[in-house]
Amino acid sequence: MLGIGRDLRAARNRMGFTLQEVEEFSEQLAQRWGNSKYRVSGSWLDRIELHNRALSAIKLIVLSFIYNLTPAHILAMRPGTDSNPSDPDPVSVPNCTLVITEGPLAEHAKRWLPDALIVNEAPENATLLDPIPGLLPPHIKRAIIGRKDRNMEPMIFPGSVIAFDSTRRSIAHRREWHNEFERPIYILFARTGFYCGFCELDRKEEWLTLVPHMLSPEPRKGRWRYRKEIEVLGTVTHISSARLQLPVRPVAPIEPSSTAA
Structure with missing residues (x-):
């Protein structure tokens, strides 16, 4: 034409x-x-x-x-x-x-977010998704955050689909970021499964600690020998956010103080 x-x-x-x-x-x-x-x-x-x-x-x-x-x-x-x-x-x-x-x-x-992920319930734990030939570069991988993975909530809700760069596996030094939005998020693999979150290394770079978001209900619960007990699969580059209806943890009632006026 x-x-x-x-x-x-x-x-x-x-x-x-x-x-x-x-x-x-x-x-x-x-x-x-x-x-x-x-x-x-x-x-x-x-x-x-x-x-x-x-x-x-x-x-x-x-x-x-x-x-x-x-x-x-x-x-x-x-x-x-x-x-x-x-x-x-x-x-x-x-x-x-x-x-x-x-x-x-x-x-x-649909290729980025298959219908099955919308209709069906998300898996309990973080899970890698099949690659998309011809749509994403080979070094870009995808994963879905499981229902039990509340480590990065509310920045990344359970059920979210994330993409990560498998060529970026080194843990950034504290001086390389200034706030939580600049701080790299990593995908990790240990014998107990996949994990997503912030990471810290000790001074000798012998131990890696999984760090939850400051507003997450989860405590710090992961510490492994770096490169021996855990593998860094890559750095998160994109987030397709989702928010699942999760059960609310019961909170014990606060007893009134006997000294209250």
Whole structure:
């Protein structure tokens, strides 16, 4: 199709993607779909946008998938139409709350958060999830926080799905972060299972302690020989938050003081 470069740039800007991000996304799709022709070069796309050059149907397919464009919106990009392609359906806007029911975004959401995790009860303990070929880089892994894992509550509620970078396994020094939002969160594996939380090392870096969030109802309950009894699987990078209805712990009534006035 000729003469749609301006509209493609408008669609890319609405999604908030850079040329480099579109190129990286297209490379993932090309690997996932098993066809290198779906790869879109950032420099090539820049020329298309600036000079309204023609592009093939296969490139249009991958761009429409990345920008979440409907067939009606693509047809509206044809030169001479009365429609305004710069004002598509709100589903293309990433910076607003959306109810996703169908289309590429719905497929992406289901792969990130499978329906079974919403319908079924979360596992009792933290559990690794199967990788998503072609959607996430190989070093990015996923896990679900179990119902009994209240170590990071209320920052990470039980039932939440997290992504972690398996290449970032070193425990950050105290001087590398300034508050709880900057403090790295780690995924750990010991003989007793998986754990998620802040971590501390002793001065000799011989012992690792699992540190709960300051507002968590859980006490400090984990201490292992570093790299012998426990393995750091990675650092948490993304959190898909969920809040499960958990039983409230009973609190003993406070007896009135005999000296009260």
